[in-house]
Amino acid sequence: MAKWLCAVVTVLLMFSVVGAWAAEMEGKIQTVDTSDRTLVLDNGMRVTVADGVAIEGLREGNEVKVTFEERDGKNVATLVEVK
Numbered sequence: 001m002a003k004w005l006c007a008v009v010t011v012l013l014m015f016s017v018v019g020a021w022a023a024e025m026e027g028k029i030q031t032v033d034t035s036d037r038t039l040v041l042d043n044g045m046r047v048t049v050a051d052g053v054a055i056e057g058l059r060e061g062n063e064v065k066v067t068f069e070e071r072d073g074k075n076v077a078t079l080v081e082v083k
Helices: 004-016
Strands: 023-031 038-041 046-051 064-072 074-082
Touching: 038 064
Parallel strands: 046 074
Antiparallel strands: 023 038, 023 064, 038 046, 064 074
C-alpha cells in the first residue's frame, strides 16, 4: 500500500511541475504581422501566435482575448478570440 501511495504521489507531482502555465489578456490589437505571426496589443504586450492558431482575419483595432503561455521567454498565443 505504501509503495502504491508513493507512486501515485510521484506521478501527481510530476504533472504539477510539468503542467503548462497559461494566462489570458484582453486588449485591442495595435499591430498585426502575419509574416512573423505576431500581435502587439494596445498595452504594448507582444505575442507570437502559435502554428495552427488562425491569424488571418485579425485586424488592427480588433478587441481580442488572448490565451498564451510563456515558451523560451516569449509569450505564445494558443487561442485568440475576437470580442
